[in-house]
Amino acid sequence: MLHLRQVIRLGKNQSNRESPCRQKQAAYGELSGDKPWASGLPRHNLEGIRLHAMKAEIGFAESVLVTGAAGFMGSHIAEYCRKLGMKVVGLDNLSGGFRENLPPGIEFIEGSVLDHALLERLFREHKFTYVYHLAAYAAEGLSHFIRRYNYQVNLLGSMNLINESVKNDVKCFVFTSSIAVYGANQTPMTEDLTPMPEDPYGISKYAVELDLKAAHRMFGLPYIIFRPHNVYGEKQNIADRYRNVVGIFMNQVMQGQPMAIFGDGTQTRAFSHIDDVAPIIATAPLVEKAYNETFNIGADKPYSVNELAQEIANSFGVPLDVRFLPPRSEVQHAFCAHKKVSKFFEIPPPINLSHGIQRMTNWARERGSTTPIIFRNIEVRKNLPPSWDI
Numbered sequence: 001m002l003h004l005r006q007v008i009r010l011g012k013n014q015s016n017r018e019s020p021c022r023q024k025q026a027a028y029g030e031l032s033g034d035k036p037w038a039s040g041l042p043r044h045n046l047e048g049i050r051l052h053a054m055k056a057e058i059g060f061a062e063s064v065l066v067t068g069a070a071g072f073m074g075s076h077i078a079e080y081c082r083k084l085g086m087k088v089v090g091l092d093n094l095s096g097g098f099r100e101n102l103p104p105g106i107e108f109i110e111g112s113v114l115d116h117a118l119l120e121r122l123f124r125e126h127k128f129t130y131v132y133h134l135a136a137y138a139a140e141g142l143s144h145f146i147r148r149y150n151y152q153v154n155l156l157g158s159m160n161l162i163n164e165s166v167k168n169d170v171k172c173f174v175f176t177s178s179i180a181v182y183g184a185n186q187t188p189m190t191e192d193l194t195p196m197p198e199d200p201y202g203i204s205k206y207a208v209e210l211d212l213k214a215a216h217r218m219f220g221l222p223y224i225i226f227r228p229h230n231v232y233g234e235k236q237n238i239a240d241r242y243r244n245v246v247g248i249f250m251n252q253v254m255q256g257q258p259m260a261i262f263g264d265g266t267q268t269r270a271f272s273h274i275d276d277v278a279p280i281i282a283t284a285p286l287v288e289k290a291y292n293e294t295f296n297i298g299a300d301k302p303y304s305v306n307e308l309a310q311e312i313a314n315s316f317g318v319p320l321d322v323r324f325l326p327p328r329s330e331v332q333h334a335f336c337a338h339k340k341v342s343k344f345f346e347i348p349p350p351i352n353l354s355h356g357i358q359r360m361t362n363w364a365r366e367r368g369s370t371t372p373i374i375f376r377n378i379e380v381r382k383n384l385p386p387s388w389d390i
């Protein structure tokens with residue numbers, strides 16, 4: 001692992017004539033490879049990263065669990081953890097993820113966070129230092145109609161992991177919550193607001209946040225909570241017709257269909273590229289002062305869904321073609337402040353929407369379009385948007 005050795009050398013060689021700033025840049029560059037987040041690793045983490053790399057080099061790499069590792073965000077986070085020299089075990093039941101997303105060099109276990117016997121065995125065998133919990137079914141709009149499934153996976157699955165983390169003295173439990181915890185009419189969303197989630201998905205995320213705080217008070221389990229929003233990018237599931245508007249639009253364009261917009265398209269979201277989010281989450285447990293804190297994370301600038309559709313048409317080089325559907329129950333404007341996260345981590349300049357969309361478009365073209373997957377086990381059909389009632 002050349003990049004890690006160079007980071008170690010950087011720490012050991014005090015006579016290095018390069019400026020500290022250049023040293024840092026070099027270290028970030030080596031860790032980032034050809035990624036555009038060359039300066040994206042949080043500056044506060046450099047010491048932790050260096051120590052971490054030294055441990056990895058002499059065979060003391062920390063063993064970490066990434067749940068949802070075959071999914072979109074989990075696969076990127078697992079990849080960054082590998083780059084940091086961690087031994088990564090990825091767990092995923094492939095209900096929404098794909099084997100081809102798995103980064104090289106990780107041990108993959110196909111299984112569910114609901115299988116507590118499996119979790120018991122994994123925690124006992126691997127003695128995880130950190131747990132990154134990303135496995136979920138994150139279809140926020142659909143969660144009203146699949147309440148039981150939502151709470152089983154997103155809430156009970158999380159409890160199984162928290163139990164094992166407590167029993168096995170995990171050093172930090174990193175949880176990807178969501179800005180869905182804030183609910184409506186709370187913009188800009190800041191971490192000090194009292195969450196008022198409005199749908200089962202947001203309620204399950206907030207319940208897990210509260211449970212982590214209780215587990216910390218009772219057992220001292222350290223945690224870091226991230227509340228990302230509207231993350232998009234390469235490896236996203238573009239076959240899920242209930243979530244990931246960027247992926248849905250791209251799939252529709254590639255199939256020659258109009259982009260289907262709920263309502264009039266004036267609802268706004270701050271779309272965030274995965275490379276603005278994943279490296280911060282991966283390195284977070286190396287920053288002890290971030291322990292037991294909650295952070296919004298993602299892009300600042302909101303765009304309307306109409307503007308997003310235009311960007312996607314531009315990046316595919318096709319005329320804008322949209323179809324407006326009846327509105328569904330959703331928050332009209334969702335954007336949040338990121339002042340707090342920037343106090344703990346160095347946040348790289350954000351990847352702007354056009355650039356991020358172009359990168360994802362290139363990936364999506366290569367991947368090709370796909371038949372949208374229908375969720376078969378709808379529990380409540382009442383008020384289900386007609387376009388979902390198939």
Ligand SMILES: NC(=O)c1ccc[n+]([C@@H]2O[C@H](COP(=O)([O-])OP(=O)(O)OC[C@H]3O[C@@H](n4cnc5c(N)ncnc54)[C@H](O)[C@@H]3O)[C@@H](O)[C@H]2O)c1
Binds near residue numbers: 094097134157232
């Ligand atoms: N993408 C976003 O915009 C966004 C925003 C806020 C929060 N989040 C959260 O980040 C996490 C990752 O989201 P994503 O967009 O990468 O979703 P994703 O669907 O791509 O990844 C989730 C993964 O979890 C796996 N999974 C589902 N149920 C499981 C189970 N019972 N056992 C094991 N694995 C299971 C799926 O197969 C999938 O690979 C989720 O917790 C989500 O709630 C995502």
